[in-house]
Amino acid sequence: MSGRCVTLTPQETWTPYISPFGNALNKEQCEAANRCSSGGICLQWESTAPPPPPVTDVPLLSNVPTVAVGGSGGNSVTPAICNPDELLVGVTVRNGNAIDGIKSVYCNTTQNILNGAPPREIVVNWGSQTGGNANTFLCPTGAALTRYEAAGGPLQNLRFQCQNILNDSASDRSPLYGSGTAKELRACDAQSFLGGLAGNAGNMMDSLKGQCRNVSMLQ
Numbered sequence: 001m002s003g004r005c006v007t008l009t010p011q012e013t014w015t016p017y018i019s020p021f022g023n024a025l026n027k028e029q030c031e032a033a034n035r036c037s038s039g040g041i042c043l044q045w046e047s048t049a050p051p052p053p054p055v056t057d058v059p060l061l062s063n064v065p066t067v068a069v070g071g072s073g074g075n076s077v078t079p080a081i082c083n084p085d086e087l088l089v090g091v092t093v094r095n096g097n098a099i100d101g102i103k104s105v106y107c108n109t110t111q112n113i114l115n116g117a118p119p120r121e122i123v124v125n126w127g128s129q130t131g132g133n134a135n136t137f138l139c140p141t142g143a144a145l146t147r148y149e150a151a152g153g154p155l156q157n158l159r160f161q162c163q164n165i166l167n168d169s170a171s172d173r174s175p176l177y178g179s180g181t182a183k184e185l186r187a188c189d190a191q192s193f194l195g196g197l198a199g200n201a202g203n204m205m206d207s208l209k210g211q212c213r214n215v216s217m218l219q
Contacts, residue, residue: 003047005030007084014044032078069184070207071153074200077126081196081211082107088145088194088210089119090138091160094131095177099155099205101127103134105197108144110215113165116141127201135177143171144215145194147187154204156180165193165215188212 005025006014030045082088082105090106093099103126106119119138139145139162146163150156157178162171168190176182186209188194195213200206 003027003045005043006046008042008044014046069148069150069186069209070155070199070205072200072207073154074127074202074204074206077124077199077201079196079198079211080105080122080124082122085109086120086195087113087165087213087215088196089113089143089162090136090145091197092134092136093158093177094128094134095158096132097156097179098132098152099127099150099158099178100131101125101129101201101205102197102208103129104136106138110165113139113144114142126199127205128203131204135175137174140172142166146192147185148194148208148210149182149185150208151180151183152178154202154206155208157182158205158208161187163193186210191215 004016005027006016008014025043027045027047030043086107086109088105089108092103092105094101094103102124104121104123106121108117108119111117112119137160143162143164145160147161148159149161150158155178157176157180159176159182160174162173163169164171188210189212192212192214194210196211197208198210199208
């Protein structure tokens with residue numbers, strides 16, 4: 001069936017939507033990605049609409065557009081993408097000696113980030129829902145997530161870094177979750193911050209990759 005996937009913006013208007021991983025969605029993918037019930041982006045399929053516009057955003061982490069941290073095991077998870085006016089500000093990781101899974105991600109608008117208002121939680125439950133201990137890391141007021149580092153596949157460790165959204169200065173850094181040494185870094189470009197995460201998971205978290213968005217577009 002021809003048509004296009006559209007997303008409901010914060011202004012309550014439907015606009016063309018393209019996957020953060022750089023591909024236009026077909027009808028089945030559009031319906032599968034609908035996260036209205038869990039508070040995420042709301043999608044619908046327009047069967048008679050014209051084709052979507054070309055992709056202009058840099059997909060995923062602009063430093064390494066197509067490479068995830070970790071291995072190739074597990075299955076692709078449904079991406080956790082913040083609303084168009086939000087940035088990623090935190091994550092709840094399940095870990096012991098390795099990364100058992102990711103329980104939740106946290107999104108917030110730039111205004112709320114600067115005001116210190118609580119973020120919005122998206123429960124994802126990637127990987128194990130019982131293994132390890134749940135540890136939550138949230139960026140402080142004025143900052144959002146801009147990079148992460150890890151090693152292994154399945155992931156043996158994982159660590160996140162926050163950055164100030166006004167001046168790009170380094171902010172808080174999460175503990176190193178898991179064990180060993182984090183050897184691979186994925187970082188957004190200047191004035192860009194994480195707006196979502198995806199990856200592969202089975203009984204453990206096998207790999208992780210993110211989507212960057214430029215903060216100037218949200219202000």
